[in-house]
Amino acid sequence: MKIIVSVKRVIDYNVKVRVKTDNSDVDLTNVKMSLNPFCEIAVEEAIRLKEAGVASEIVVVSIGPNAVQEQLRTAMALGADRAIHIETEMQPEPLNVAKLLTKIVEAEEPGLVILGKQSIDSDNNQVGQMLAALTGWPQGTFASEVKIEDGKALVTREVDGGLRTLSLTLPAVVTTDLRLNEPRYAKLPDIMKAKRKPMEVKTPADLNVHLKKHISQLKVETPPQRQVGIKVDSVDALIDKLKNEAKIILRKLG
Amino acid sequence: MDTLLGAIERVVGEKNILRGEDVRARSADWITREPCLALALVRPVSVGQLSQVMALCYEADQPVVTHGGLTGLVRGAVAASNDLVISLERMTEIESVDPVGGTLTVQAGAPLQVVQEAAEQIGMQFALDLGARGSCTIGGNIATNAGGIRVIRYGMMRDQVLGLEVVLADGSVVSSMNNMLKNNAGYDLKHMFIGSEGTLGIVTRAVLKLQPQQSASQTALVACDSFENLIGLLQHMRQTLGGELGAFEVMWRSYYALLTEESGRHNPPLDTSSPFYVLIESLGNDQAETAQRFEQAITSAFEKELLSDAVIASSDAQRDRLWAIREDIEGLSELIAPRFVFDISLSIVDMNTYVNALEVSVRDIWPDAKVVVFGHLGDGNLHVSISTGEVNEEMRIIIEDLVYKPLQAIGGSISAEHGIGIKKKNHLNISRNPGEIALMMKLKEVMDPKGLLNRGKVLPDKTNL
Ligand SMILES: Cc1cc2nc3c(=O)[nH]c(=O)nc-3n(C[C@H](O)[C@H](O)[C@H](O)COP(=O)(O)OP(=O)(O)OC[C@H]3O[C@@H](n4cnc5c(N)ncnc54)[C@H](O)[C@@H]3O)c2cc1C
Numbered sequence: 001m002k003i004i005v006s007v008k009r010v011i012d013y014n015v016k017v018r019v020k021t022d023n024s025d026v027d028l029t030n031v032k033m034s035l036n037p038f039c040e041i042a043v044e045e046a047i048r049l050k051e052a053g054v055a056s057e058i059v060v061v062s063i064g065p066n067a068v069q070e071q072l073r074t075a076m077a078l079g080a081d082r083a084i085h086i087e088t089e090m091q092p093e094p095l096n097v098a099k100l101l102t103k104i105v106e107a108e109e110p111g112l113v114i115l116g117k118q119s120i121d122s123d124n125n126q127v128g129q130m131l132a133a134l135t136g137w138p139q140g141t142f143a144s145e146v147k148i149e150d151g152k153a154l155v156t157r158e159v160d161g162g163l164r165t166l167s168l169t170l171p172a173v174v175t176t177d178l179r180l181n182e183p184r185y186a187k188l189p190d191i192m193k194a195k196r197k198p199m200e201v202k203t204p205a206d207l208n209v210h211l212k213k214h215i216s217q218l219k220v221e222t223p224p225q226r227q228v229g230i231k232v233d234s235v236d237a238l239i240d241k242l243k244n245e246a247k248i249i250l251r252k253l254g
Numbered sequence: 255m256d257t258l259l260g261a262i263e264r265v266v267g268e269k270n271i272l273r274g275e276d277v278r279a280r281s282a283d284w285i286t287r288e289p290c291l292a293l294a295l296v297r298p299v300s301v302g303q304l305s306q307v308m309a310l311c312y313e314a315d316q317p318v319v320t321h322g323g324l325t326g327l328v329r330g331a332v333a334a335s336n337d338l339v340i341s342l343e344r345m346t347e348i349e350s351v352d353p354v355g356g357t358l359t360v361q362a363g364a365p366l367q368v369v370q371e372a373a374e375q376i377g378m379q380f381a382l383d384l385g386a387r388g389s390c391t392i393g394g395n396i397a398t399n400a401g402g403i404r405v406i407r408y409g410m411m412r413d414q415v416l417g418l419e420v421v422l423a424d425g426s427v428v429s430s431m432n433n434m435l436k437n438n439a440g441y442d443l444k445h446m447f448i449g450s451e452g453t454l455g456i457v458t459r460a461v462l463k464l465q466p467q468q469s470a471s472q473t474a475l476v477a478c479d480s481f482e483n484l485i486g487l488l489q490h491m492r493q494t495l496g497g498e499l500g501a502f503e504v505m506w507r508s509y510y511a512l513l514t515e516e517s518g519r520h521n522p523p524l525d526t527s528s529p530f531y532v533l534i535e536s537l538g539n540d541q542a543e544t545a546q547r548f549e550q551a552i553t554s555a556f557e558k559e560l561l562s563d564a565v566i567a568s569s570d571a572q573r574d575r576l577w578a579i580r581e582d583i584e585g586l587s588e589l590i591a592p593r594f595v596f597d598i599s600l601s602i603v604d605m606n607t608y609v610n611a612l613e614v615s616v617r618d619i620w621p622d623a624k625v626v627v628f629g630h631l632g633d634g635n636l637h638v639s640i641s642t643g644e645v646n647e648e649m650r651i652i653i654e655d656l657v658y659k660p661l662q663a664i665g666g667s668i669s670a671e672h673g674i675g676i677k678k679k680n681h682l683n684i685s686r687n688p689g690e691i692a693l694m695m696k697l698k699e700v701m702d703p704k705g706l707l708n709r710g711k712v713l714p715d716k717t718n719l
Pocket residue numbers: 284319320321322323324325326327329330331342362363383384385386389390391392393394395396397398399400401402403451452453455456457458583584671672675708
């Protein structure tokens with residue numbers, strides 16, 4: 001079985017985000033960029049399925065400028081077999097991404113597509129679901145466990161207050177949650193080998209997809225600064241502050 | 255006594271003098287966690303208050319012990335039942351930051367991490383860094399002349415301090431808050447206090463030097479097959495990364511395997527079969543260039559067979575996980591408690607022979623003993639833990655002999671960065687000659703004639719001279 005994993009290059013999770021002075025966007029100049037953590041988990045899951053003998057080939061796909069090839073190389077160093085880079089300077093919206101991936105899926109005919117449940121920069125949580133709709137495939141989102149048995153994917157999902165296990169007929173779309181696995185590190189010999197693994201470059205035009213813009217971003221703001229706390233002298237003073245300054249309604253217990 | 259405490263209470267206020275259980279609840283020994291025995295603990299909020307408190311103590315011949323973040327590892331902050339503790343926990347203000355001059359002025363009780371973050375806010379960095387960053391204070395870092403993980407690039411605490419303010423034994427305040435990079439007007443008094451472990455004065459404020467931020471970092475964990483390769487790797491990294499080499503932290507297999515596979519505390523990124531593991535970090539300005547240079551340096555080391563395997567962190571989260579292995583001193587403490595801890599300096603080329611011989615000599619006596627080694631190898635500094643399953647005085651004497659005797663023979667130091675405190679004072683003569691020790695004693699006599707400041711620390715007992 002072939003697995004397709006889509007990955008996104010995003011600002012590193014640990015970076016303290018700066019907003020551009022005109023509030024138009026986040027400032028990405030000379031900022032550390034990494035694989036989106038959920039995508040990293042998706043890559044790891046595909047590798048584990050390959051190591052278990054369930055998958056035979058892993059193809060990673062990323063959409064974006066030239067720089068995304070760095071993340072594709074990382075994914076190949078981790079264990080993906082080849083990469084497809086769909087080149088665009090635009091930041092495509094989820095629907096555009098899903099349309100591009102649909103074309104790749106049609107051409108590659110994988111048994112399974114694994115995606116992160118969302119990217120940590122735009123937090124949309126839409127691509128996996130849209131891809132399932134466009135391909136007409138079943139979907140298992142927020143996976144915390146994935147098993148492949150008898151042509152089915154058993155996907156355990158984390159839902160409010162518990163777990164829910166689904167059986168999906170393959171081919172299917174799975175999106176990953178944080179607890180699915182702990183991604184491995186890229187080893188040096190594999191980083192070196194990954195440089196020679198095949199990387200195919202395509203454009204949206206090659207795939208017959210016209211990237212449309214439906215949404216425009218009005219502004220980006222930093223959260224309000226938390227004010228320094230104060231110390232109060234007594235419980236009475238605390239209750240007074242809570243009532244009159246924090247405007248919290250206090251009820252008697254019991 | 256009560257009149258003294260009463261007078262102190264009038265200076266700092268009732269809430270800021272603690273007694274009994276409130277004092278016992280604290281521990282000045284990070285390793286044993288034993289309760290603090292001091293008769294009381296005072297928390298002044300300003301240099302003015304501290305100076306008044308110290309003047310009262312001087313008049314009453316009251317000995318004092320200074321408390322910073324209590325992460326010191328040589329029992330330097332341990333107090334006896336007739337000591338008074340002065341804690342700097344309320345003196346934590348960052349007074350000013352100067353992005354142009356690259357300086358930061360701070361009260362001595364501020365935690366290291368708070369200072370690091372304040373520097374980051376203005377696009378600079380404060381270059382001292384060590385595992386205890388969240389708790390240890392600037393005053394404690396100055397008092398112990400702390401080292402840490404960035405010494406290879408930026409030097410020790412001494413190199414980060416431009417000026418200081420201290421309260422002397424009699425309560426007088428000496429302000430030497432220099433903020434100039436260059437100032438050769440007479441004796442540079444700050445150096446007398448840096449590394450004096452609270453025995454010559456209490457540090458109350460400091461002017462610290464900031465460095466430009468190096469926002470591009472790259473981190474790898476590598477495995478080495480032999481000590482020769484390890485040395486070759488250090489030289490290779492220094493040459494290929496030039497000034498960008500920001501850390502070269504070595505874990506002997508004894509440490510790496512214990513903290514990963516053997517205890518299950520961390521997933522091992524590399525298997526545990528190699529004798530040496532190194533955490534290598536480069537710090538640069540440009541993300542792409544730094545990454546490329548780093549990968550090239552690691553790759554060429556691999557091609558030269560200086561390292562046998564490596565992982566490179568592909569995100570800061572992975573970087574943090576690699577560092578968590580190296581910095582899990584808490585885990586180490588739990589896993590091999592009780593233990594004897596050493597912090598030694600020696601020439602890098604002697605390290606392997608030294609450690610091997612030490613293992614042999616320890617196991618000769620205690621066949622099941624654990625000897626666990628890691629350290630800031632690029633600085634010639636090793637941390638050695640020895641655990642025989644129990645700790646007693648007799649054993650301490652034997653083990654100290656096993657560690658220090660061979661060290662003396664090769665001209666090493668009994669304290670690379672943690673200081674002397676109480677733990678090592680009677681071994682001071684191993685690393686300092688009689689002339690040096692005599693001058694230290696003279697200095698102490700002049701600065702603290704009544705012997706009130708951190709008495710019984712750093713300098714050897716007279717009977718041991
Ligand atoms: C997990 C861990 C990792 C560590 N890693 C390192 C490392 O890599 N490198 C290193 O060098 N050390 C290391 N240490 C040791 C320790 O963190 C440092 O020595 C630190 O500088 C002590 O600061 P502190 O505020 O905790 O001082 P404390 O423990 O409170 O005091 C240490 C000594 O300084 C004196 N003192 C404290 N404040 C003042 C003051 N304002 N004026 C005068 N004297 C004062 C005390 O009386 C005492 O003698 C580590 C400790 C831990 C627990």
